[in-house]
Amino acid sequence: MRICPQCSELFHDDAGFCPFEGTPLTKSTDPLLGRTIAGRFRLIKRLGAGGMSSVYLARHVMIDRLNAIKILRQELSLNPSHRERFLREARAVNRINHRNIVEITDFGDTDNLAYLVMEYIEGESLITHMRVGRFPWRRVAHIAAQVASALGRAHQMGIIHRDLKPENILLVSKGDAQDTVKLTDFGIAKILDAPTLTFHEQMFGTPGYIAPEYLDGLAPDGRADLYALGVVIYEMLAGTLPYNARGQAELLFKPLEAAPVPLRERGLDVPPDIEALVHALLARQRDDRPADAFIVHDALIHALRRPVTTIAEDEETVTAHLDAAALDAALRDSEVTPLAIDAAIASMAARDDALTLAIGEGDPFEEPMQEHPSPSVRPTVQLAQRESALAARWNAALDALEEAIIRASAAGGERAARAELAKDHAVQVRALIMSVERATGRVSEYQGRVDRLAAQGREFRSELGRSIDELSHERSRERLHLASIRTRLDSLREQNAERGVEPGPKQASESAWEQETLRGESDRSSLVDADLSSRLEMRKRQLDEKNERLDLEFTEATALLEGAISAVRRLTRELVRVLDEAAALVTTA
Template sequence: MKPALQPGRLLATRYRLIDQIGAGGMSVIWRAHDEVLDRVVALKVLAPSLAADARFRDMVREEARAAAQLVHPHVTSVHDYGETVAPDGRITSFVVMELLSGEELEFRLTEGPLPWPEAVAIGAQVADALAAAHRLGIVHRDITTANVMMTQVGAKVLDFGIATRIGAPDDDEDGATFGTPAYVAPERLDGAPAQPATDVYSLGVLLHETLTGRVPYPADTWDELSAALARDAPPTVADVPGLPPAVAQICLRCLSRDPADRPTARQVATVLRDQMLPADPQASTMLAPTVTLTTVDRAAAVAAATPGVSAATPGVSAATPGQETPAATAPARSASGDDRCHVRCSSRRWWRY
């Protein structure tokens, strides 16, 4: 029996599958060629076992709608949502997104904390993206270093898979809490409605981690998070060399236990941008939204989509599933540290009952 999806298949009479570049618990990521607009895109395809459930299809559709509203240089662009029905009745549900070139912030931090100007630039860009989402009434709920992609145009916020509307119940119908424990605001453990302040707390965790190399309250489970919040001393960034006091202050305000004491995402972005060093060329590059991304060669991508033709793309390395490196422009790295192209799957989900 043939697999439901394979290279060369055409979805929605438009998207020709090239190769699978990632997989997670809820979805599979394919590189595909948009035959209408002649461009290479990423297709986030809901796992077949979940696509049969209308509830999960609705969740994917809502993710697409939420992200598609955000036309912002630091948010991954969503182009389309589609569903196809095979002759045997199997449903394929997918989101079409831009294909990003770069590496996860989480991966970059494996080498240690960032220089504070770079950390501040990233924090400002993520804060800008969140401010745009909050203006539209959207709460992301899963801001982590794994959901921030570093590209040639700066940081890109990924994965609106568990985003919701401001004021909506924060747990699902079974009473579960969504998110990644170390980044979750304390009030979310008590089931408070979704609010922008919960994203700002996660932003504070991200900023703290980029500055120090560690999260304020390490935790892999909800019980560990509760214990850490009750036991551990308040976080500090006092050991970061040369860090401006204004950055330290705004970071710790984001991490306030009381949501009312946190700044807005817009205020965070303003403070962080004011602390950028104008003479720092790296900082200037990271804040510029107009740099053009390296694109995949269209002809090679179309050839790769055709059954019986090699899918190899000149100048692109696919050694790491889910990611690719433009060989002509990527800096030299070890085999375990290459710059990579990435579209995040909804694979890391935590639930609290």
């Protein structure tokens, strides 16, 4: 195979130039290019490579649908632990199904290759956009809120990304000024309820984005991803990492030795609540960071909704009503209505005001219900069209053969004798065409079943996922409220201790009344928290149980599909062979 060095498209050995770029082709050194994975996905272009895997653009051989396929390096796939860790990504993402996470549609092992089939996203990584320059804070908040929403769902499903960085955040243009985020590469994700795979002690992540607790040897949790998100937000705003360091080693250990450089010292005009949120995310101790990604998400949404007069963005003055119009348009498409929480988070006393402010407003980044379609028949229609075209092609070839046989028979002599042999071939061809048509029909049937099961999976995971998000948001707010109560109780106890003397009757009465009220509210809030946690666990069990049933059906359907495609290929090769032999008999002088 030959490859274009500029666009990486693949061509046959007899091609000389790329028709798209006009550049001379070179010999492909990648043995996987041109190969068909799982009988269905032909690798046509390498999109990128990392330390453990390579990502290819693949075309479905029957319906011309494009997918991205990640393939574990072959030497690593021979190690069961490496292969299991790689395939764990598929199981992890399959539990999440969030609009801001790249979907994995299939995975498996074939010919000693472990692979993941993903939706193909025509977008660029965040790091590519960041090379152009710093982002205005509203664009940063818009991007970060979507990442936080994706992390919230992942963490609630017990999955930590562990390598969040700009390279793993894709930005997809929707034809307007709004960025749509797709979070990718859960390749080193940790599933909290799964056994640990330790093929060797290894630091996961990228220096500069690795949370300090990793270096302390603590087991990771979702707050490590929040630290990495804080680094990404800081980098989008400032154009640099939070620490001044030289080299990877210094960058790795800098968070243990110093505080991040304050954003204001970078000469940035960033709203105080955004700056406070960023530095809270970058806290050295994870207990000092926001408790979960839902808090971060709501804080960013609240900041975006805050009314302003004008803001300066890239030396252009943009009036606030432009942002409001964009948000209002998004809100009209939203069905989920999580309440926003005060962006600063630190002042628990503002809780009720913050909640009241956002009542009735939806999340501008939440997809409407109709964005998750019912099972589609489009791939089956494509297959039917292809099947019809192939049938017409083979029947035309048979007609041409029979006409050639008639002419050869009329010529008499040696040609007539060969024509008699060719008649037997024509009978074989007719039978093979019927077999190919039946086999292709089975491919169409099985492909339709695979697509319906995939669509059903997306639909139910989306529905349950939204329910899980709503419950998680509610529990997150309740826990903030509970934390504020306990903070106030601690404050009252400290005040009494600092007095050193017994308070007067009135003070004692007021303090006792407030403490008693707070304890009652704390008990109520704890019960609500327990109820929400119970409902969340029930939703997750429902998701896992239905996932397991659907995965079994999907595996059976794909196995039937792969078998049918193999049968079509085998019959087609035989059909071509018999046609060629018959043609040689009637066309030889």
